[in-house]
Amino acid sequence: MSELDANLVREKIRAYITRELIRDPDYDLDDDEGVITEGLMDSFALADFAVFVEQEFGVYIPDPDLTVDKMDTLSQMVARVMRG
Amino acid sequence: MGLGLETILVFVVFALLYAGLARGRARNWLLFAASVVAVYWLQPWLPIRYADFLLPTFTLLLTAGGWWLTRRPDPARPWRLEREDWLALAALVGLIFLLGMNRFLAPDWRLTPSRPPAPGLILAVLALTGLILAAITPLLVGARRWWALTGGILAIVGVFVVMKTPGLAQPLAAWWRSHTGQNVAIASPADLGWLGFSYVSFRIIHTLRDRQTGLLPDLSLQEYVAYVVFFPAFIAGPIDRAERFQKDWRALPGLRGLDAARLSQGGARILTGMFKKFVIADTLAMGMALTPELAQQSHNSLALWALLYGYAFRLYFDFAGYTDIAIGVALLLGVRLPENFQRPYLKTNITTFWQSWHITLSDWARFYIFSPLSRTLLRRKPRPSQKLIIFLGLMATMLTIGLWHGVAWSFVIWGGWHGLGLFIHKVWSDRTRKWYRGLKDHPHQKRAWTLLAWFITFQFVVLGWVWFLLPDPALAARTFLRLFGVGG
Numbered sequence: 001m002s003e004l005d006a007n008l009v010r011e012k013i014r015a016y017i018t019r020e021l022i023r024d025p026d027y028d029l030d031d032d033e034g035v036i037t038e039g040l041m042d043s044f045a046l047a048d049f050a051v052f053v054e055q056e057f058g059v060y061i062p063d064p065d066l067t068v069d070k071m072d073t074l075s076q077m078v079a080r081v082m083r084g
Numbered sequence: 085m086g087l088g089l090e091t092i093l094v095f096v097v098f099a100l101l102y103a104g105l106a107r108g109r110a111r112n113w114l115l116f117a118a119s120v121v122a123v124y125w126l127q128p129w130l131p132i133r134y135a136d137f138l139l140p141t142f143t144l145l146l147t148a149g150g151w152w153l154t155r156r157p158d159p160a161r162p163w164r165l166e167r168e169d170w171l172a173l174a175a176l177v178g179l180i181f182l183l184g185m186n187r188f189l190a191p192d193w194r195l196t197p198s199r200p201p202a203p204g205l206i207l208a209v210l211a212l213t214g215l216i217l218a219a220i221t222p223l224l225v226g227a228r229r230w231w232a233l234t235g236g237i238l239a240i241v242g243v244f245v246v247m248k249t250p251g252l253a254q255p256l257a258a259w260w261r262s263h264t265g266q267n268v269a270i271a272s273p274a275d276l277g278w279l280g281f282s283y284v285s286f287r288i289i290h291t292l293r294d295r296q297t298g299l300l301p302d303l304s305l306q307e308y309v310a311y312v313v314f315f316p317a318f319i320a321g322p323i324d325r326a327e328r329f330q331k332d333w334r335a336l337p338g339l340r341g342l343d344a345a346r347l348s349q350g351g352a353r354i355l356t357g358m359f360k361k362f363v364i365a366d367t368l369a370m371g372m373a374l375t376p377e378l379a380q381q382s383h384n385s386l387a388l389w390a391l392l393y394g395y396a397f398r399l400y401f402d403f404a405g406y407t408d409i410a411i412g413v414a415l416l417l418g419v420r421l422p423e424n425f426q427r428p429y430l431k432t433n434i435t436t437f438w439q440s441w442h443i444t445l446s447d448w449a450r451f452y453i454f455s456p457l458s459r460t461l462l463r464r465k466p467r468p469s470q471k472l473i474i475f476l477g478l479m480a481t482m483l484t485i486g487l488w489h490g491v492a493w494s495f496v497i498w499g500g501w502h503g504l505g506l507f508i509h510k511v512w513s514d515r516t517r518k519w520y521r522g523l524k525d526h527p528h529q530k531r532a533w534t535l536l537a538w539f540i541t542f543q544f545v546v547l548g549w550v551w552f553l554l555p556d557p558a559l560a561a562r563t564f565l566r567l568f569g570v571g572g
Contacts, residue, residue, distance in 0.1 A: 051459050
């Protein structure tokens, strides 16, 4: 996964979350904002996120990693994708 | 669940002796041995001859089988074991055999619930398990491994279904009775009251599945067995996760034995649990909580509501009390089990209720049912509608949670009730999310809305218990209607 550029991953995930999950493309999502704990989306959307990551970056995130604790912020999501 | 005062006292005395006397790696071995012995000691007596010895033995052999399937062997020598695993295997087999020797003790001195079978039978069961595990070993390397793990999961699910389905457990009990020369006509599913199996099976499935996805860390046999049958959590959970348990387990040798802060925290937790269980729950159980008998007799709607609230609180305090005791005893031993309840009856929607009621079971179902099923559907082309995916995922999850309690229509309806509730809440919250977030600028309105949301959520959960507690769906339906003054 060393070919993945963290900044590119971050921007792609940010765009996906605001467009597809929050459904407000103009929303200014911070890196450390709690997308689930702040009520922007619900935890059901983590399955959508995981499939997006699989298809976009070829990274499989095991289901027990799809929790609010581990995937609440953009920074957490990017770090998990970069881990491969 | 049979966690009485005597059992708690034995747990606490053992934990204090362990904290005061055991040092270093001896702590792990002592807890391993205690947990193996507890599998037999906690098992209630069963009417079928030897069942209360053989079922605990099957628990341990299934656990050993789970470990065998999840270990990562050297492909060239898949049979080769590490020295510590040999030791754990010898300890496990030796303990099972030694417990079998209780056959020769007077009933008052036995650690087993009744007289164990002859040593020859125990040896035959152990040898047969060894042969089965040896036979499947070639499947544990390379691409076949995935199928071996899937086979393991299906086998556990199969046993689970048989044990939890009265229509299947009854013939099995009759078959078993026919081999022990006992009266077949009175065979009943209760003959197979296999203590701890529900929790054990879900823990093993978690390790098998996590090995498939590469998430499971390598566990020694000692760690694996201790995780699956850890005695404080053996009767009523929590389910925990292997990687979390392993961290605590490996830290045990370095812990301070008589750590005043840890011991007082554990002690306080046990006392809190005992108060919830023996004072609140047991008091409510004395005629203040709905039972099938009371549901038959009560025709007054107000009285039924009062009894139903009584049941809701009895159930919560009973289960949360057990959990507090388990967490407290584990703390005395140096293991921090996960929380299982976080004020579930104060939640303001059904989704957060399920994130705070029997949390470790809900998490398990989310990780191994909801999430994989949703992802499979999301990958399909053309992709089904979002609502359909959520509906199917929630229903499958909640029906499984229902059936985990027993394969019966009452639990199917209860699971479906919550699956539907979660789905309705999901659709509702999707539509109102923006509006709700805007409420933060209107604190009075938000407070009123929160109160209403709590009230609706609580009534929904309480009404769901009608299906859960009454095994006869017809009586449950009548009771449900009577609560609203219909049917008299």
